[in-house]
Amino acid sequence: MHQKQHIVQRYEDELLHLRSLMEQMGGLVEHQLSLVLAAIAENDGQAALQAAQQDRNVDALEHKVETLAIRLLALRGPMAADLREIVACIPMAGALERMGDYASSIARRLSQMEQPIPRPARLALSEMGRLVLEHLRRIMDALEHKDADAAHAIWAADQLVDQYCEAMTADSLEQMTRHPHTIRLHIALLFIIRNLERIGDHTTNIAERVVFMVTGSMLPPSRPHGHDSQHSLPRQEPSNP
Amino acid sequence: MAASLLLPDLIAGACACLALTGWGMVWHLSRHARLSEHETRHHKPDRKPTPSNNTLLANAAPLLVEAIPGMALILGSMGQILACNEDAQTHYGNSLGALLRHPNARDTLKTALHAPSVTDATLPAACSTTVQLDVPVKCSVHLAMRRIVGSSERDSLVLVLLHDRSIMQAVDRMRADFVAHASHELRTPLASLSGFIDLMREGGDTTDPSSRTLYLDIMNQQATRMQRLIDRLLYLSQLELKGHHRPHEQLDVDELFALVLGEVTPRFHDSSRTLTVDHEENLILLADSDEMVQVLLNLIENAIRYGTRPDHPLHVRLHARQATPDEGPSSAMPGILITVEDNGPGIAAHHIPRLTERFYRITNQPESHTESEQGTGLGLAIVRQILERHGGQIRFASTPGQGTTCFIWLPAAHTPQNRATGAIPTP
Numbered sequence: 332m333h334q335k336q337h338i339v340q341r342y343e344d345e346l347l348h349l350r351s352l353m354e355q356m357g358g359l360v361e362h363q364l365s366l367v368l369a370a371i372a373e374n375d376g377q378a379a380l381q382a383a384q385q386d387r388n389v390d391a392l393e394h395k396v397e398t399l400a401i402r403l404l405a406l407r408g409p410m411a412a413d414l415r416e417i418v419a420c421i422p423m424a425g426a427l428e429r430m431g432d433y434a435s436s437i438a439r440r441l442s443q444m445e446q447p448i449p450r451p452a453r454l455a456l457s458e459m460g461r462l463v464l465e466h467l468r469r470i471m472d473a474l475e476h477k478d479a480d481a482a483h484a485i486w487a488a489d490q491l492v493d494q495y496c497e498a499m500t501a502d503s504l505e506q507m508t509r510h511p512h513t514i515r516l517h518i519a520l521l522f523i524i525r526n527l528e529r530i531g532d533h534t535t536n537i538a539e540r541v542v543f544m545v546t547g548s549m550l551p552p553s554r555p556h557g558h559d560s561q562h563s564l565p566r567q568e569p570s571n572p
Numbered sequence: 573m574a575a576s577l578l579l580p581d582l583i584a585g586a587c588a589c590l591a592l593t594g595w596g597m598v599w600h601l602s603r604h605a606r607l608s609e610h611e612t613r614h615h616k617p618d619r620k621p622t623p624s625n626n627t628l629l630a631n632a633a634p635l636l637v638e639a640i641p642g643m644a645l646i647l648g649s650m651g652q653i654l655a656c657n658e659d660a661q662t663h664y665g666n667s668l669g670a671l672l673r674h675p676n677a678r679d680t681l682k683t684a685l686h687a688p689s690v691t692d693a694t695l696p697a698a699c700s701t702t703v704q705l706d707v708p709v710k711c712s713v714h715l716a717m718r719r720i721v722g723s724s725e726r727d728s729l730v731l732v733l734l735h736d737r738s739i740m741q742a743v744d745r746m747r748a749d750f751v752a753h754a755s756h757e758l759r760t761p762l763a764s765l766s767g768f769i770d771l772m773r774e775g776g777d778t779t780d781p782s783s784r785t786l787y788l789d790i791m792n793q794q795a796t797r798m799q800r801l802i803d804r805l806l807y808l809s810q811l812e813l814k815g816h817h818r819p820h821e822q823l824d825v826d827e828l829f830a831l832v833l834g835e836v837t838p839r840f841h842d843s844s845r846t847l848t849v850d851h852e853e854n855l856i857l858l859a860d861s862d863e864m865v866q867v868l869l870n871l872i873e874n875a876i877r878y879g880t881r882p883d884h885p886l887h888v889r890l891h892a893r894q895a896t897p898d899e900g901p902s903s904a905m906p907g908i909l910i911t912v913e914d915n916g917p918g919i920a921a922h923h924i925p926r927l928t929e930r931f932y933r934i935t936n937q938p939e940s941h942t943e944s945e946q947g948t949g950l951g952l953a954i955v956r957q958i959l960e961r962h963g964g965q966i967r968f969a970s971t972p973g974q975g976t977t978c979f980i981w982l983p984a985a986h987t988p989q990n991r992a993t994g995a996i997p998t999p
Contacts, residue, residue, distance in 0.1 A: 354672075
């Protein structure tokens with residue numbers, strides 16, 4: 332009987348450990364993105380370097396999560412909510428790892444820039460980055476609290492990031508046509524914008540997993556995208572008297 | 573005895589007395605736990621695999637942290653929150669997760685867990701770190717951690733004291749931001765101002781009076797623009813400093829609209845501009861009235877500034893109603909939707925996501941504005957800053973050629989009459 336209790340305790344501990352690893356990974360990627368944003372906003376080369384260095388730790392954590400999840404699946408035969416949670420951790424860790432990659436790719440690009448990013452673009456990138464970081468933070472909170480409603484809200488809110496990305500891309504293209512000597516700069520900016528947008532996309536991937544983990548049902552495969560809804564921004568028209 | 577041991581390595585200064593009480597209690601409890609474990613060991617050889625030490629402490633934990641005057645919580649060895657006092661909950665409720673998963677906090681937790689304690693009398697070393705969060709509101713928190721001695725490292729608990737450093741950080745950042753923005757934004761009007769000064773100097777008395785008046789007018793405009801820019805930058809900085817405190821005052825929309833009307837009526841003096849105001853009854857916001865007036869003034873100001881077209885009368889409509897659940901950030905929160913609607917030329921779709929960005933100005937307006945009419949690029953940034961502090965949201969919808977609508981969502985106060993009218997839609 333004590334043996335059985337012991338096994339239950341071990342299982343609970345391992346599940347706790349898995350959650351702890353996921354949180355740790357989320358915290359690390361959040362920190363990485365924060366550093367990238369500081370590097371953009373303040374032209375802080377040191378922060379960019381630090382952000383790029385975090386990549387290894389993120390990769391190591393992903394490996395740990397995967398190993399532990401597989402171990403739990405193989406040895407403990409988890410069921411229902413536990414099973415969903417453990418299974419969901421694997422792709423969620425994958426998504427976080429990709430986000431980390433994008434963040435360090437931005438960091439590397441920043442440190443290779445030949446000229447500093449002009450001020451208007453810096454302000455715009457910070458703004459978009461803040462939006463992405465906020466979504467990442469909210470999704471990590473939703474994962475911690477197993478809050479499907481919050482996850483669903485973030486899943487839908489990513490279209491703001493898409494819209495931002497489109498607006499900035501359009502702006503960069505316009506600048507390039509007008510001032511051809513800035514093409515090099517704007518290509519770098521376009522990559523950064525794109526990477527931020529991809530980080531946002533992975534946030535929605537995590538959101539889908541959180542909803543699945545909590546409710547057991549999947550979100551529809553297609554998500555509202557920025558360009559579909561530019562003219563229907565208000566979700567509901569105000570009632571006119 | 574515990575006090576003399578603890579004092580040197582604990583948080584310096586003002587916290588000392590606070591921490592003394594807290595740590596003293598922890599020490600006592602953990603000691604008590606260890607003693608009782610010793611006693612039970614003889615009588616009950618078949619005890620649970622979980623050490624009773626840990627269980628006892630874990631059970632006492634909520635009581636313990638609640639007794640600590642200040643923000644405190646107890647973590648398990650995996651970083652999970654076992655207990656959290658009300659102070660910490662009210663101050664950081666939603667941010668605790670983000671604070672504790674930050675790599676700095678994780679590293680410190682690990683160090684705290686591994687800190688050795690040689691004998692019963694010595695406590696493991698205290699470890700501390702500072703964590704900064706950027707979203708949604710920037711904050712900075714100092715964390716001090718110490719392991720509560722358990723039977724093994726794995727079962728150990730860690731007591732965490734939180735200390736807010738946000739204000740200090742915010743003041744520093746405000747200064748830096750202000751200098752950066754002011755030095756950049758003042759450059760253009762300043763250059764124009766000194767250009768005209770040079771012009772008038774060179775001309776001396778030969779400048780004809782009409783040009784002189786023109787120059788002085790332009791100079792005056794530039795000076796006004798600089799003044800407005802500085803005012804707005806300062807206002808924005810002040811808002812940032814207050815960002816952590818959410819207003820709890822109740823504000824009736826009726827009262828708010830009356831204040832706004834008092835301010836803007838002079839701007840709608842002739843038939844080329846009209847303003848209509850309507851709202852549902854009993855709408856109570858949780859908001860600061862000065863700041864809300866500022867929000868609506870900025871939006872109406874924008875409607876006039878960018879909406880006025882020659883030979884096309886401008887209509888601005890200010891409206892408020894109960895928000896439907898899907899309009900707010902969370903369906904559980906009751907909210908109020910205020911809209912400012914105009915029939916101006918509208919805004920191209922690609923500008924909309926970026927409108928609230930600092931210093932973002934829409935270029936290539938169909939009707940070019942003179943320098944003096946140009947905005948500071950801060951009006952909507954101020955609006956957003958205020959709304960963020962209130963836990964509100966803003967979004968825009970626009971059809972080029974037909975007009976622009978700003979939707980403001982704000983949390984509603986839970987008042988009885990507010991609930992009574994509930995979600996009954998008024999036509």
